[in-house]
Amino acid sequence: MTLLDIKELTKSFGGLTAVSNVSMHLDDNELVALIGPNGAGKTTLFNLLTGVIVPSEGTISMQTDAGLQVLNKMKPYKVAQTGLARTFQNIRLFKDLSVLDNVLIAMTAKNNEGFFESIFRLPSFYRKEAALRQEAIELLKIFQMENQIDNLAKNLPYGAQRRLEIVRALATKPKILFLDEPAAGMNPEETADLTRLIRKIQKEFHITVLLIEHDMSLVMNVAERVYVLEYGKLIAEGTPDEIQKNERVIKSYLGGES
Numbered sequence: 346m347t348l349l350d351i352k353e354l355t356k357s358f359g360g361l362t363a364v365s366n367v368s369m370h371l372d373d374n375e376l377v378a379l380i381g382p383n384g385a386g387k388t389t390l391f392n393l394l395t396g397v398i399v400p401s402e403g404t405i406s407m408q409t410d411a412g413l414q415v416l417n418k419m420k421p422y423k424v425a426q427t428g429l430a431r432t433f434q435n436i437r438l439f440k441d442l443s444v445l446d447n448v449l450i451a452m453t454a455k456n457n458e459g460f461f462e463s464i465f466r467l468p469s470f471y472r473k474e475a476a477l478r479q480e481a482i483e484l485l486k487i488f489q490m491e492n493q494i495d496n497l498a499k500n501l502p503y504g505a506q507r508r509l510e511i512v513r514a515l516a517t518k519p520k521i522l523f524l525d526e527p528a529a530g531m532n533p534e535e536t537a538d539l540t541r542l543i544r545k546i547q548k549e550f551h552i553t554v555l556l557i558e559h560d561m562s563l564v565m566n567v568a569e570r571v572y573v574l575e576y577g578k579l580i581a582e583g584t585p586d587e588i589q590k591n592e593r594v595i596k597s598y599l600g601g602e603s
């Protein structure tokens with residue numbers, strides 16, 4: 346089943362067309378990568394899909410619990426409520442809060458009912474809080490971070506901060522998770538760990554993952570399908586095998602810089 350359907354999406358900044366007539370789809374429970382040279386429009390596409398910027402043309406529709414919804418002009422928090430979550434290229438944690446609080450905030454951002462319970466501190470508030478805390482710890486366990494719950498986010502090693510970003514995104518219980526260069530700045534060992542984790546979360550949480558990544562070994566290892574962007578246009582789509590053999594992709598991307 347198609348979860349996210351993107352039709353003829355275009356975004357221009359003045360005279361520059363950063364994303365040009367892009368059509369793509371994400372199906373239920375699949376792991377898809379989006380690759381392309383620097384400046385190809387990958388982040389702009391993520392920003393369009395998550396409501397950070399508004400498309401110049403085209404439509405983005407999502408199969409949600411409330412039926413098919415068009416996301417084009419929705420604010421980012423509304424898009425998030427339809428079941429889309431993302432991480433950013435540059436880490437955006439609450440650096441002076443603990444690991445656990447970073448995750449709890451992401452959870453409560455989605456579950457904002459219970460206003461009266463929380464201001465009057467009703468018993469049900471404490472029950473819910475304990476349940477959320479337990480859920481957050483279970484999530485952190487999957488990422489081997491249960492021993493770091495009280496550490497401040499800013500004191501975590503770089504790789505752990507990147508993992509915490511993913512935990513925070515997962516804490517919102519998304520249907521689709523967008524990962525923007527999750528391996529950026531990681532050493533080979535951290536990247537190998539991350540590769541295993543991405544596979545694991547996709548399987549365990551039955552979610553769809555769209556991954557922007559420059560690390561080709563990670564992409565070819567985890568992706569089931571790959572889209573290739575160049576100068577804002579889609580130039581190829583296929584399995585990792587097909588993409589690695591695609592003449593156009595080799596010429597413009599894989600054969601050159603990575």
Ligand SMILES: Nc1ncnc2c1ncn2[C@@H]1O[C@H](COP(=O)(O)OP(=O)(O)OP(=O)(O)O)[C@@H](O)[C@H]1O
Pocket residue numbers: 358361363381382383384385386387388389390
């Ligand atoms: N807000 C903006 N205003 C003007 N131009 C922009 C804006 N955002 C992006 N661009 C331009 O759009 C093009 C695509 O940029 P984008 O960041 O989406 O590429 P990318 O594929 O994510 O690159 P990288 O791999 O380096 O992150 C670039 O030429 C960029 O300079």
